[in-house]
Amino acid sequence: MLQQATKEKYSIETLRERNVSYDHEHGLTQADVDMANNYVEHIERTRSEIKPQIGDRLVYVTEHGDYYGNSLIENLHHSKEGHLSICEQPYVPFVWKENGNIRLSVSGGAFHSVNPKDMKFLKWTEGAFKDWGHCGACGNGAVTFLAKVPLWFYAEPSPKYGNFTTESYRKFYLTKDTSGSARNLYQGFDAAFRDENELQQFLKxxxxxVFKGNWENQIVVWCFRREYVFLPLSEWEKIDAPAEERRLNFHSEQVKIVKDMEKHITCFYRIKSQKF
Structure with missing residues (x-):
């Protein structure tokens, strides 16, 4: 199924909303609007739910469970015939027309090679593109616009951690100190635990x-995300959960813990200080 192309999507007023800084410095013109509208129509006319193409967006999940919800099909892969080059976390790409379609210049990373036959169509979405405006290549001289493009899905085969992904879980890499000399028994970039009891309380x-890590003494922890809600004491007492003591921000305090098992969130209800 081909996408119905949008004609004359932007006016000076609506394009200015996405290019406030450009307009302030260079003054948005009708030539910029015509350029953006021409690109939008061309991009949308060349899209398809059947064939992934340069400029389409992609949900990309690595074998390590890292979830990227706005990856970009940025080019044909140069060394693997028939494969496409994917950018996990792209900046808004520069676009130009070539051979009846588009080509992109993309900054960001990391880059991967994917066979388009392994991608699944999810839905239509909006993708951002840009090109130099009427003032040409200069500082802050690019005009950004949106066009409807397919959003595809691809997950690397043989995931190391089952269905865990960073879309709705947190992931920690922790190294266990076996010398007994470190301040923390488990240490990572995003979390640290002084002893085994502290780790087990966190896991609960x-x-x-917990999964085995990539080397000896390393573990990988997948867990719920965290949310803090501060309430006046009178409201806090109404929360239907037992009061428990937890060490937060280096101080012990009374909290009530409620878990959202569907969204994978642990909510800590905390008593709002009078000085808040």
Missing amino acids: DYEGT
Whole structure:
């Protein structure tokens, strides 16, 4: 199924909303609007739910469970015939027309090679593109616009951690100190635990699952995300959960813990200080 192309999508007023800084410095013109509208129509006319193409967006999940919801099909892969080059986290790409379609210049990373036959169509979405405006290549001289493009899905085969992904879970890499000389028994970039009891309490609070790491003494922890809600004491007391003591921000305090098992969130209800 081909996408119905949008004609004359932008006016000076609506394009200015996405290019406030450009307009302030260079003054948005009708030539910029015509350029953007021409690109939008061309991009949308060349899209399809059947064939992934340069400029389409992609949900990309690595074998390590890292979830990227706005990856970009940025080019044909140069060394693998028939494969497409994917950018996990792209900046808004520069676009130009070539051979009846588009080509892109993309900054960002990391880049991967994917066979388009392994991609599944999810839905239509809006993708951002840009090109130089009427003032040409200069500082802050690019005009940004949106066009409807397909959103595809691809997950690398043989996931190391089952269905866990960073779309709705947190992931920690922790190294266990076996010398007994470190301040923390488990240490990572995003979390640290002084002893085994502290780690086990964390796993209980956040529905944590532990996997073997990439080397000896390393573990990988997947767990619920965290949310803090501060309430006046009178409202806090109404929360239907037992009061428990937890060490937060280096101080012990009374909290009530409620878990959203569908969204994978552990909510800590905390008492709002009078000085807040």
